[in-house]
Amino acid sequence: MRTMLDASRVRNPELFAKIVTPDKASEIILDGMNVGVSGFTPSGYPKKVTTALAEAISKGKQCRINLWTGASVGPEIEENLGVVNGIKSRMPYYAASNKSLKEGINSRRVDYIDQHLSHFAQQIDYGFYGNVDVAIIEVAAITKEGNLVLGSGVGNTPMLVKHAKHIIVEVNTTIPLSMEGMHDIYLCAKPPYRREIPIYHVGDRIGSPYVECGLDRIEYIVESDILDHVRTLTPPKPCQVKIAENLIDLLEHEQKMGRLPQDKLLPLQSGVGSIANAVLLGLDKSRFENLEMYSEILQDAVFTLIKNGKIAKASGCAFTPSSYVWKTYAENPDLYNKRIVLRPLDISNHPEVIRRLGVIALNTPIEFDIYGQANSSHIMGSSMMNGIGGSGDYMRNGYLTVFSTESTAKGGSISRIVPMVTHCDHTEHDTHVFITEQGIADIRGLAPTDRAKLIIEKCAHPDYRPMLLEYLRYVETHIKGHEPQDLQKVFNMAIRFQATGTMKLID
Amino acid sequence: MRTMLDASRVRNPELFAKIVTPDKASEIILDGMNVGVSGFTPSGYPKKVTTALAEAISKGKQCRINLWTGASVGPEIEENLGVVNGIKSRMPYYAASNKSLKEGINSRRVDYIDQHLSHFAQQIDYGFYGNVDVAIIEVAAITKEGNLVLGSGVGNTPMLVKHAKHIIVEVNTTIPLSMEGMHDIYLCAKPPYRREIPIYHVGDRIGSPYVECGLDRIEYIVESDILDHVRTLTPPKPCQVKIAENLIDLLEHEQKMGRLPQDKLLPLQSGVGSIANAVLLGLDKSRFENLEMYSEILQDAVFTLIKNGKIAKASGCAFTPSSYVWKTYAENPDLYNKRIVLRPLDISNHPEVIRRLGVIALNTPIEFDIYGQANSSHIMGSSMMNGIGGSGDYMRNGYLTVFSTESTAKGGSISRIVPMVTHCDHTEHDTHVFITEQGIADIRGLAPTDRAKLIIEKCAHPDYRPMLLEYLRYVETHIKGHEPQDLQKVFNMAIRFQATGTMKLID
Structure with a gap:
């Protein structure tokens, strides 16, 4: 087949015979198969074969797959297979x-199994979900030995490759070859033979720069030149800037009180989205130096902070391949290759490493309650917005764990602070501090009703404080118990929103 | 002072001058102090000084302390200080x-802060809760160097001793000196200097047999001969035996399916109580050999299984010092010394070790819901029964995680399977299998409504299946969403129980 691929991308001449069209490659994917794809968020995911499969389905191929990913991926998978009802189930x-796909999941046409992201790879390894029938892996290049040089996202790729019966490789010529060496691929052995993960500093390298695969196991090669379909982050809003300022105040205070090391901060984890970006941009202006990140995904701001000399080392399982990031990277690839390590998802999110390094975990919930439980996933208790992702991995195991969010949503009609979360992803035992634009509630060492008073006072929006205080006063006087809740009234704010479109009382 | 203590218990002659009465020692405990005590469950806790303190309070001393423990302790602390309102707060x-004390916590007179047990020691170390003003430590002996030989419970003792400003040692002459060497005391360094915990097999020893203290830091020594006040386990009821049988079926099935190693089981963790004991006694009759335990507390049955040659190695932070256990131990101390390792609580429960060893976690919830969330702590959402303990440490990090319980409580008037737990300690992401006397629900890889069907069918009591199925059918047809819940109806079973004394519908 004619190809644009050359020896820089496909380094063993034998492999050229395996280059096929996406259509041809997609033919091995059959109804009911477990199909694993590379990447993490729209970063490093394959695009050609799934698009071809979707086309085949639209022309009559009977095929619904079980889609196994790192995280969310891009429209060439989700949208294209989503509209033709080609996804039977989805993990993790x-x-x-x-x-x-959202419609499919919330109408329960698509089975979605939400998981802690540190769990999925090992549970594939344990055989909990059956075989990986096909793995589709996007790469920058294939080495002479048939090993895979990845791009901006690692995700669960190494484990998917380990177990795949059929492997399709999409070689994407837009991925800079200079990235080679940025990855650190390490597979944990299964118990009872597992050893420690020997990461003691954010930048430690413990594995191989390639995903080991081998010439024989590569069944098809497809060429690609489609860029990752990155969602643009909106610039921080004033109240997000305020949240970032509150967070930096907290970190400075903790250092002053001797509860954080004096010379430099412990490594930071930062969730996805605009607030996370605002926090990093806030740190850029702070007095903290030589910052380190041990995180899941490295967003745009990480590149800004590396460029500005603020971040010394950053570890993640992917970076966001936005046009800004690629432009910044291209200006000085060596700088970023030295500063960044990309690891498998189960290593970036591993309890062992997070706890050992003492990661400061910063995440954003959908809502949290007066006693300190948090909801990361379900709107009004039922409707999936997004999975729990890695938030549980970091919030359970971090040195200091912070949930930050705006105090309201939907133009003020929803209070993100409620008497009881409508879905619980994080228990009261997992969060130390809550931050909104209103202030900081440090609930460490406080009994439930003291936590409630502080959270309402410091974090709730003034529009909702009276309502929340009234609930607290009611249960304190009417309900016996360590953490008093009235099961008949506890969801009244959510029920009111469902009925009237606002949690506010209408006179 | 005249004393029964001799050089076998107090091995440095200088120390004899520090022997005082409990009254004298208790004088250093002042109002508002943080007081740490040794032990874990009623195992290895001090008895004399707290009793003396309670007496002083009853005679007019103004003193309410913040009590820091390993877990629950015995009546010489909880009852004696509880009745004189001597406990201001309680962790973890x-x-x-x-x-x-239960009345104090549920009337909110006592501030209780519930925590994951693997978290507390490191958070003391991080300075989150202030100083350890006084530590009261029960020991078998004090070495020539002033180091402490513990008894049957380690708990958080090493961290409490590390940080204590004042140390009182209770030397208990009933603890067999032959236990010396059973302990393996290891303190994790604080980030950024922390290394791996080098435990690769259940029996690995990585630390010292003593808690390092030093002659100078021992302020007072008090002698004691009071046995630990152990609560008697009731013998397994028939439905608990059935639960144990179901569990053994599960383990055999997992091995057969190749999802567990073939040659021997992975290490077991087993929670506290009668079901846990039934499970172990069930294993005694099973075909499994060379069992290993990596658990929190080692109950009576562990000694039976060691005696019978079924358990090869057992690691915990304490064992239950019942009269049966002491009698069994005394028959052959060398056997148990070789088989058992007692570790600090943050090591017995450490995510790093639990995940590395691939521990099979077996715990008992108060209730669980159709979607897989579990409540370990609060009755009807408000009233504390017991803390989350180590269940979160094991259920989040285990290789295979199982919650087992009877399907009903209170003579059938409560279904332990409900539409939504009234308090969430374990999210749907943390449990693989639920077991009741009715059957086994393996929810791995199932979407929420499929989980619900299976849990209702396999685990719920027949009296409650129709009610639960009706709820599920209702939300499936009326509520849009990945995990449908009707916030107006979701707690109806609990509300009915509160109103009528039963969850059953009364005709």
């Missing part, structure tokens, strides 16, 4: 970025 | 074993 993550 | 665990 989904984000509300795609309408047809 | 409490169990419903003591009436006055």
Whole structure:
């Protein structure tokens, strides 16, 4: 077949015979198969074969697959397969970025199994979910030995490759070859033979720069030149800037009180989205130096902070391949290659490493309650917005764990602070501090009703404080118990929103 | 002072000058102090000084302390200080074993802060809760160097000793000196200097047999001969035996399916109580050999299984010092010394080790819901029965995680399977299998409504299946969403129980 691929991308001449069209490659994917794809968020995911499969389905091929990913992926998978009803089930993550898949999940046409992201790879390894029938892996290049040089997202790729019966490789010529060496691929052995993960500093390298695969196991090669379909982050809003300022105040205070090391901060984890970006941009202006990140995904701001000399080392399982990031990277690839390590998802999110390094975990919930439980996934208790992702991995195991969010949503008609979360992803035992634009509630060492008073006072929006205080006063006087809740009234705010479109009382 | 202590218990002659009465020692405990005590459950806790303190309070001393423990302790602390209102706050665990303290916590007179047990020691180390003003430590002996030989419970003792400003040692002459060497005391360094915990097999020893203290830091020594006040386990009921049988079926099935190693089982963790004991006694009759335990507390049955040659190695932070256990131990101390390792609580429960060893986690919830969330702590959402303890440490990090319980409580008037737990300690992402006397629900890889069908069918009591199925049918047809819940109806079973004394519909 004619190809644009050359020896820089496909380094063993034997492999050229395996280059096929996406259509041809997609033919091995059959109804009911477990199909694993590379990448993490719209970063490093394959695009050609799934598009071809979707076309075949639209022309009559009977095929619904079980889609195994790192996290959310891009429209060439979710949208294209979503509209033709080609996805039967989905693990371990989904984000509300795609309408047809979201509709499929919330109408329960698509089975979605939400998981802690550190769990999925090992559970594939344990055989909990059956075989990986096909793995489709996007790469920058294939080495002479048939090993895979990845791009901006690692995700669960190494484990998917380990177990795949059929492997299709999409070689994407837009991925800079200079990235080679940025990855650190390490597979944990299964118990009872597992050893420690020997990461003691954010930048430690413990594995191989390639995903080991081998010439024989590569069944098809497809060429690609489609860029990752990155969602643009909106610039921080004033109240997000305020949240970032509150967070930096907290970190400075903790250092002053001797509860954080004095010379430099512990490594930071930062969730996805605009607030996370605002926090990093806030740190850029702070007095903290030599910052380190041990995180899941490295967003745009990480590149800004590396460029500005603020971030010394950053570890993640992917970076966001936005046009800004690629432009910044291209200006000085060596700088970023030295500063960044990309790891498998189960290593970036591993309890062992997070706890050992003492990661400061910063995440954003959908809502949290007066006693300190948090909801990361379900709107009004039922409707999936996005999965729990890695938030549980970091919030359970971090040195200091912070949930930050705006105090309201939907133009003020929803209070993100409620008497009881309508879905619980994080228990009261997992969060130390809550931050909104209103202030900081440090609930460490406080009994439930003291936590409630502080959270309402410091974090709730003034519009909702009286309502929340009234609930607290009611249960304190009418309900016996360590953490008093009135099961008949506890969801009244959510029920009111469902009935009237606002949690506010209408006179 | 005249003393029964001799050089076998107090091995440095200088120390004899520090022997005082409990009254004298208790004088250093002042109002508002943080007081740490040794032990874990009623195992290895001090008895004399707290009793003396309670007496002083009853005679007019103004003193309410912040009590820091391993877990629940015995009546010499909880009952004696509880009735004189001597406990201001309590971390990190409490169990419903003591009436006055339970009443104090549920009336919110006592501030109780419930925590994951693997978290507390490191958070003391991080300075989150202030100083350890006084530590009271029960020991078998004090070495020539002033180091402490513990008894049957380690708990958080090493961290409490590390940080204590004042140390009182209770030397208990009933603890067999032959236990010396059973302990393996290891303190994790603080980030950024922390290394791996080098445990690769259940029996690995990585630390010292003593808690390092030093002669100078021991302020007072008090002698004691009071046995630990152990709560008697009831023999397994028929439905608990059935649960144990179901569990063994599960383990055999997993091995057969190749999802567990073939040659021997992975290490077991087993929670506290009668079901846990039934499970172990069930294993005694099973075909499994060379069992290993990596658990929190080692109950009576562990000694039976070691005696019978079924358990090869057992690691915990304490064992239950019942009269049966002491008698069994005394028959052959060398056997148990070789088989058992007692570790600090943050090591017995450490995510790093639990995940590395691939522990099979077996715990008992108060209730669980159709979607897989579990409540370990609060009755009807408000009233504390017992803390989350180590269940979160094991259920989040285990290789295979199982919640087992009877399907009903209170003579059938409560279904332990409900539409939504009234308090969530374990999210749907943390449990693989639920077991009741009715059957086994393996929910791995199932979407929420499929989980619900299976849990209702396999685990719910027949009396409650129609009610639960009706709820599920209702939300499936009326509520849009990945995990449909009707916030107006979701707690109806609990509300009905509160109103009528039963969850059953009365005709």
